[in-house]
Amino acid sequence: MLLASLVEPSIGLIFWMTLTFLTVLFILAKFAWKPILNGLKEREASIADALNEAKRAREEMAALGAKNEELMRAAREEREVLLKEARDIRDKEIAEAKGKAKAEAEALLSRARADIQNEKKAAIVEMKNQLAELSIQVAEVILKEKLADRAAQQSLVDKVMTEAELRKS
Secondary structure (H helix, E strand, C coil): CHHHHHHCCCHHHHHHHHHHHHHHHHHHHHHHHHHHHHHHHHHHHHHHHHHHHHHHHHHHHHHHHHHHHHHHHHHHHHHHHHHHHHHHHHHHHHHHHHHHHHHHHHHHHHHHHHHHHHHHHHHHHHHHHHHHHHHHHHHHHHHHHHCCCHHHHHHHHHHHHHHHHHHHC
């Protein structure tokens, strides 16, 4: 019979179940329904805000990535310009140093040639002086031998005078 009473509900049981259900429904609608709906709305709004924030962050990251690429490109270009300027300055300095070295070498060579010429002239003058002294000494020795007597001296003087007169005329 217990089983039969559970299968056939009585009018009182249906009334009390309906009354209890409506009471619980009223209490839930009065006190719990609005806070639950407000919580769901807040949760939905926070999720939407988080999604919007994530989308904005992605866009910002993409913009930053593009900006970083632009900065990297500009930095590379600036580096290339600086390297080119450095190479140009280096080449210019090398060319100037070569020019200076060449000019100094030419000046040194010119001075050396002038010194050599001066030394050569001095050596020639010295040789001429020594040759003249040697010639005088040889002539002196020869004259002493040839003009040892008075007759040879007179003969030489006459000969020189005759040549001098021939040249005058």
